Amino acid sequence: MSRRARRAGARHHLLHGLGLLAALAAxxxxxxxxxxxxxxxxxxxxxxxxxxxxxxxxxxxxxxxAQGDDLPPGTKAVIAVLGVTPRDRAASEAISEGCDSAxxxxxxxxWTTAGRVTPLPGLSTxxxxxxxxxxxxxxxxxxxxxxxxxxxxxxxxxxxxxxxxVRLPKHDDFVRLxxxx
Numbered sequence: 001m002s003r004r005a006r007r008a009g010a011r012h013h014l015l016h017g018l019g020l021l022a023a024l025a026a027x028x029x030x031x032x033x034x035x036x037x038x039x040x041x042x043x044x045x046x047x048x049x050x051x052x053x054x055x056x057x058x059x060x061x062x063x064x065x066a067q068g069d070d071l072p073p074g075t076k077a078v079i080a081v082l083g084v085t086p087r088d089r090a091a092s093e094a095i096s097e098g099c100d101s102a103x104x105x106x107x108x109x110x111w112t113t114a115g116r117v118t119p120l121p122g123l124s125t126x127x128x129x130x131x132x133x134x135x136x137x138x139x140x141x142x143x144x145x146x147x148x149x150x151x152x153x154x155x156x157x158x159x160x161x162x163x164x165x166v167r168l169p170k171h172d173d174f175v176r177l178x179x180x181x
Contacts, residue, residue, distance in 0.1 A: 053175035054168050055091030059083045060177035061147065063162060067118040068153060076156045077117040078103070080164045082177070084127060085145045096137035097169045099127035101150035104176070106161035117151030124148045127166070 051058045061081040068077035080101065086092040104110045119125055127148045129138040140146045154162065167174040 051175060051177060053166070053173065054094045054171055055088055056084050056086045056095060058166060058175045058177060060164050060179060063164065063179045065159070066120075066151060068114075068116045068151075069118070071116060071153055074156055075153050076159050077114075078152050078154060078159060078162065079117060079120060080150045080152070081120070081123065081147060082127070082150065082164065082166065083145045083147045084140070084166075086140050086142050088142050089139070092139040092142055094168050094170065095146075096128045096139050098137075099148075100167045100169075101127075102165045102167075103152050103154060103158075103162045104165055105154070105158035105163075107158070109155075109158060110165075111152050111154050111158075113150050114153040115151075116153055119151060120149050125150070 059082070061083050063078060063080045066077040066079040071077060080103070082101070084095060084099075086095055100112070102110050102112045113125075125148060127146065128140065129146070130136070131138050150164070152162075162179075164177045165174045166177070
């Protein structure tokens with residue numbers, strides 16, 4: 001067998017192996033990526049005192065079981081209904097940039113919002129209202145409460161000890177809200 005033939009054979013095997021590797025990576029991505037939204041861990045910052053954060057009053061109105069589509073085995077869907085009342089224009093502007101919600105259990109495990117949960121009708125999934133023509137945030141009126149919902153998929157054993165955490169983009173800290181006893 002000539003040197004040229006051996007090189008061609010080795011090149012063929014290398015390309016075949018790289019193709020198999022790419023196919024395996026694509027298969028793993030298809031299986032794993034849709035579930036990442038349910039199990040993202042977050043850390044950093046510290047809770048704000050009481051339910052006052054970034055010039056606004058925050059409250060957890062309810063944290064209840066919900067329906068979900070294609071939930072992983074051993075998990076439950078929950079929806080938090082939250083309310084925020086900005087005290088002034090600066091607080092309204094901070095909230096208008098959006099909120100990130102997460103839940104934390106008593107074992108310090110954290111989950112971010114999930115799209116697999118059936119939302120409550122008539123309640124926004126954003127902490128700020130968006131102008132339908134310009135797609136820009138509408139500032140909340142100081143002193144008026146805005147309500148929204150955040151949905152989560154968590155392990156069944158975590159549901160009874162969940163607390164909701166809300167972060168704003170330009171703040172290192174967050175507010176932690178617990179259900180009423």
